[in-house]
Amino acid sequence: MNNRLIGNLALASAMAVLLAFFVTYRGAWARSTSTLEHIDLLVDLRYELANEYVDEPDQQELIEGAIDGMIESLDDPYTQYFPQEEFEAFNESVRAEFTGIGAEVTIENNRLHIVTPLEDSPAWKSGVMAGDTVMAIEGEDTLNMPINEAISKLKGPAGTDVSITVRHASGEEVDITITRAKIEVQTVRGFKRNADHSYNYFLDPENKVGFIRLTQFSERTTPEVLEALQELKGQGIRALVIDMRYNPGGLLNAAVDISDMFLEEGQTIVSVRGRKVPEQVYKSTSDTLLPEIPVVVLANSFSASASEIVAGALADNGRALFVGERTFGKGSVQQVKRLLGNNAGALKITNAYYYLPSGRNIHRRNKAEDEAWGVDPSENAYVPMTPDQRRERLEARQAQDIINANNGQEHSETVTPEWINETLKDPQLAAALTAILGKLDSGEWPVVGKSNADELVRLAEREQLTKQRELLEETLAEVNEKLAKLDDGQPIEDESVDAEAEAEAEETAADAVIEEAVESAEEPEPALAP
Incomplete structure (x- = not known):
């Protein structure tokens, strides 16, 4: 058997990933001649590179490069290939289940910081407290360790131990051994914590105004919303606020189920439709839970x-007032397909778009000024927030979620x-x-914000882009100054931008480029340390 044939046979399992772009699970080879020619070209190209390139290339990197190239040509950040190990992590996020210690974490002063342990989690049971600084994990210093x-x-199989050193707010350092377990992440949160650390779903108890905050749409979200609303209904709820700010989305079925409740x-x-996807219209059923409030x-x-689906469905049907800002504009539908071959991974592929009841396509595909995208706030309910306001709000809001001895005692004021503003x-x-x-x-919605959302969105984008340009011009001026010193033979001192200024520049840039993923926003939610 010649070397070329051996090389091609060795490549067979990896090529299954590439074939998935061109074949279906059944009748895989019943395709056009041009498709087979494309596959032959890829095989020939791999052979030549593997055997003739001046340095021996990494075979896996060649295949991954071919995969990445095909996907990047689509110019679609939501179509992704997952190797097997990444696919397993993706499934965990959809189920909102993890195995680990159970804590929300962030980085403060270059070290891992515990925002709060999750209720009844291994971290909570082991004595980890909100505000703790993690000094070491398994004896390894966490200073400057990426989150x-x-x-x-901290992650690992259920039943295994991990040792950490934490510094409590008092300054005391203690070693804690935590036994990892399966963590079920609560995706529905209330306004504040009760004394037993459960969530209180009333924003204004005096006027019976309920509040639920949806952090994502997972398999757990529908039953959690149902439980919260049943609790509020039993206590005489008269009105409800549904907070979906910073919610990156999730499962379509969960969005449909929650909309159906109202x-x-x-x-x-x-409605959903695409090039190969016949139109499917999702309509509400008779399972209305709160039809009038x-x-x-x-x-x-x-x-x-x-x-965006929930916001658009309730606003377009006149069931809710939408207060806030125009949404992100991610209105594409992805289907996850397991690929041929052992451990070949999976492909998350965009195959359709979402359309609101009004017929509007949510998805933002380019920056054309006359293109409608996302979901706009209701008339006279456009309430923008600056980056500084967002940071202040996030810092204040985190206190609502923290589990500590003060739960149930905060906010005694009406x-x-x-x-809320103050x-x-x-x-x-x-x-x-x-x-x-x-x-x-009065029975009527009052004016609570501005109108003409399209113009205001454009003005806000222009303001942020102008600020970004000014920051880039400042950086360019500093670079030119250093180059001039080098040309004059002068030494350059360490003039690195301090961390706070650099962070501010990055935050402003993130705000200005709205196509970036939700997770790259300048004030991200705390991460989950499973």
Whole structure:
């Protein structure tokens, strides 16, 4: 058997990934001659590179490069190939289940910081407290350790141990051994914690205004929303705020189920269609849970996908007032396909688009000024927030989720829009409560924000891009100054931008480029350390 044939046979399992782009599971070889010619070209190209290139190339990198090249040619960030190990992690995120210690973490002062342990998690049971600094993991210093690396070290099979050293807020350092377990992530949260650490789903108990915050749409989200609403219904709820800000989306079925809880039978929730996908229209059923109470939906420019479906379905059907900002514009549908071959991984491929009840395509495909994308706030309910306001709101809001001895004792004051603005630094939530109180009082939605959202979005984008340009011009001026010193033979001192200024520049840039993924926003939610 010649070398070329041996090389091609060795490549067979990896080529299964490439073949998946051209063949179906059945009748895989019943394709056109041109398709087979393309595959032959890839095989020949791999052979020549593997055998003739001046340095011996890595075979796996060649295959991955071919895969990446095909996917990148689509110019679609949502079509992705997952190697087997990454596919398993993707499935975990969809199920909202992980194995690990169970804590929300972030980076503070170049070290891993515990935002809060999750309720009843291994971390919580082992004595890890909100505000702890993780000094070491398995004896390895965490100073300057990237957050993804730290999370990876904390993860592991259920039943295994991980040892960490934490510094409590008191300054005391202790060694803690935690036995990892399966963690079920709560995707529905309330306004604050009760004394038993469960969530309180009332925003304004006096006026019976409920509040649920959806962090993603997973397999757990529908039953969690149902449980929260049943609890509120039993306590005489009169109105509801649904907060989906920073929600990156998730499962279509969860978005449809949650929309269905508020709509009368027969109303359109969303329709899906694509080049090879016949139109499918999702309509509400008779399972309406809260058909009459006033509802306000909160969403912003980092609310994407499934959260846009819920916002659009409730707003387009006149069932809710949408307060906030135009949403992200991720309206493409992805199907996950397991690929041929052992451990070949999977392909998440865009095969359709979402359309709102109004017929509007949510997806933002380019920057054409006259193109409609995303979901716009309701008339007179456009309430933008600056990057500084967002950071302040996030810092204040984190206190609502932390599990500690003070749960159930905070916020004894009557919750009013003024208190929300002053204490929680959240003008969007304040506007939502103002709208609901006005609706309960007069039966009409009051003016709580600005109008002409399209123009305001363009102005906001222009302002952010202008600021980004100014920052880049400043950086260019510094570089030119250093080059001039080098040309004059002068030494260059360490003039690196300090961490705070650099972070501010990155945050502004992230705000300005709205095509970036939701997760790359300048004030990300704390990460989960499974």
